[in-house]
Ligand code: FES
């Protein structure tokens with residue numbers, strides 16, 4: 001019979017003790033054989049090999065310092081302020097705002113484009129700043145939650161979130177508010193959503209509760225303050241258009257942006 005390839009033989013401890021003598025092996029065929037190392041020698045050898053494997057990357061790391069990326073010039077307008085800076089080309093827009101510019105109003109939730117906590121407006125459009133490379137927005141106008149209030153007056157959407165209890169812990173709230181401001185301009189420009197019944201209509205789309213829920217579905221609230229959030233967006237959408245369309249008012253080009 002052909003011997004099996006795996007487990008070709010079984011070990012039997014020798015009569016003189018399992019650790020001190022070479023183990024006697026017995027092939028499946030019944031023929032005796034002798035293993036050339038003791039179990040103790042084998043365990044010692046394995047320990048040394050594992051230690052070397054663990055230490056090798058550390059030692060290698062000491063010899064090779066981490067490679068620094070070349071910084072690249074970037075120019076952005078953030079909340080109306082022109083900024084010139086040098087950035088690591090791998091920096092996300094969210095990290096640029098929070099870590100480099102210390103503008104911590106924009107929140108990091110998932111860092112994977114799934115929660116909407118990091119929503120900002122880029123040239124008036126809503127984006128997840130955690131998914132955007134800062135360099136990809138060279139020359140763009142970025143609006144964050146810090147840029148919505150004007151001269152000490154809250155933006156109508158901010159006021160609406162306060163009036164309608166549109167939050168609980170508040171962590172998702174900056175993203176919700178910025179998203180809601182972007183939503184108003186999308187609806188005003190006639191951009192349909194998944195629940196828009198008439199896709200052939202032109203002109204502004206009425207913001208029903210179903211439209212608000214659908215259009216805000218990219219912004220998650222772990223506290224579940226959705227009832228208040230929908231009420232807040234509804235109230236904010238009825239405020240004077242001159243106040244709600246902040247980003248487009250800054251650009252002076254609302255129609256082109258849509
Ligand atoms: S932090 Fe950007 S989508 Fe969650």
Ligand code: FES
Nearest residue numbers: 168170221222223
């Ligand atoms: S208010 Fe807490 S996550 Fe939305």
